[in-house]
Amino acid sequence: MTIKGIDVSSFQSEQYRTDGFAFVFIKITEGTTYTNPKWVAQRKTARDAGMVTGFYHFVRPGSFEAQADFFLSKITLADGDILAFDWEDRGVSNSFKDSWIKRVQRRAPGHKTVLYCNRDFWLNRDTTSFAGDGLWIAQYNGRPGRPDIQHPWLFHQYTDQPVDTNVGNFKDKVALRGWSTHRELASFG
Template identity: 35%
Template sequence: MVKSLLFLSLLPAVLAAPFEPRQLDGPKGIDVSNFQGSDINWSSVAANGISFVFIKATEGTTFLDPDFSVNYEGATNAGLIRGGYHFAHPDSSSGADQANYFLAHGGGWSADGITLPGMLDIEYNPDGAECYGLSASGMVSWIEDFSNTYESHTGRYPIIYTTTDWWTTCTGNSAAFADNNPLFIARYASTIGTIPAGWPFATFWQYADSGPNPGDQDVFNGDATGLSKIAKGS
């Protein structure tokens, strides 16, 4: 597809090689939700060297993060590149329904240079079966439904946040998304480890669940110019 080829043509200029052990010299970021509350001092976060943030917006089709708007506004006013994320519940409704819910409640994207594509947080089920009762092929279809719906409204494919263990178990280690969807891998260790099939590298790495700034601690695999290009969609 044209968008896929365009995105791939940008990758060498935008992103660095795969993460080396504890390579944390790229732009730093965090991700937050209502667990961190609405009283985050975003000016201090920016002063501490944070360049970007993902903020929880929605979950399934029934939950709106009560602190999304105030945190999104605070991050914007502090000059951070920011985007929303959606926690998936593939057992409760279709991928399209959840993408539309996310888009309607803060998950959109615009080429303003400060908005990251929405992130699909798809990982361990907090309330039941690890794979939400879906087969590997069923899970791949659900993610495709979400991803394609999001792209049809924004012109951008969502970032996929996951762990290698969950992805291998619940999608059969599908390589179907590597051409379009940037990968955000979660692994709290000194190295990023093996990443899912198809992706030659991760675009973002969540390397710790706590640190000097609120929320989870993240890093972008590239430089500030590359991060800006991800936001601009150029």
């Protein structure tokens, strides 16, 4: 069984649809200069609806330290918040990806940190299979919860119509919340 969620950025409204969704990932930053101007209101929408919240950084070439620190400087984290590294820029190396995730894990202990990338990046660019605390895979294959990869995954972004929609590989929202707060270690599947 899987649960549904969405991800939002400044392209979406501050008041987005939440019914039927257990979680949301919200874009906070990109590179070292951009901050989503809607993210605080988007977080309030999620929290008011009782959704598990995650936040992501869209990485650009440059310093992994500066980008990790910039991302973390924008957020006051709450228990159970999930952090994500959005790896879509071909100018960002595999070692940068690994180093950013490890830095965020060290600087934000107690918070799960996941890797977001598409199937092509995972199969053809990734050389370490390091995804932090879990893999968030994007593949629009028309089969929610069945990405074409062998590696265990936690989240599958399966469409961008009408908004980026995902399934989480968790029994229910309680299991996701338990995983995100470290109370249940084997809660997905």
